[in-house]
Amino acid sequence: MKSLAGKKPIPGTMVFEGRMAMKGYALNKMCFSFNKAENRDAFKADEDGYCTKYGLTDEQRDAVKKRNVLALLNLGGNIYYLAKLTGMFGLNMQDIGAQQAGISLEEFKAKLLAAGETKNG
Template sequence: MSTTSARQPVPGTTIFDGEQARKGYALNKMCYSFNDAANRKAFVADEDGYCAKYGLNALQREAIRHRNVLELIEAGGNAYYLAKFAGIFGLDMQDIGAQQTGLTKEQFKAKLLAARG
């Protein structure tokens, strides 16, 4: 009997697994650095230099430039680390959720409230 189970993909969803973790290591490490205010300031002052310091690849760099959460996730980003990146621009998890679902933030908030029943 196999101890592994086949996971069924959810259409439009990138599963954050070991492969994605390896793929996004540099991106997530950079985003984790944003826990420190000095690092957030350094990123804003020299975005290209800061990304180069962490070794982001072209796909990750493009996703950073676009400020697009779905691209960042596809590039190996983990939502928890990406929240640190989004915070630099005054965005919160509801902004990220709205981007992921294609809704405005207000529509996303209403959807969350409606789901509470």
């Protein structure tokens, strides 16, 4: 990945720019629809049908089914829009952080605690 404004990117992160926005347009539009309770209910009643209604790709629909937030980010999802969807899955930011780090939730929590102890110790 090229650097932005002369800065090196953080390993394991992705830049959400125009290309990614276009790639994830349908996914992000669907997630924005979850601002309305009736749309959240419609999604819960028929997830695949709701994803199809918004024109998600097969890869995006598969990532939704698997609750794979990291894949959704790589498929153009914007974390701010995905927050509604992940909340409906019962996932919080620590769950997402664990997915991004490729470790279990328990391991991720332990790393956070260890980092806090090092900083405060």
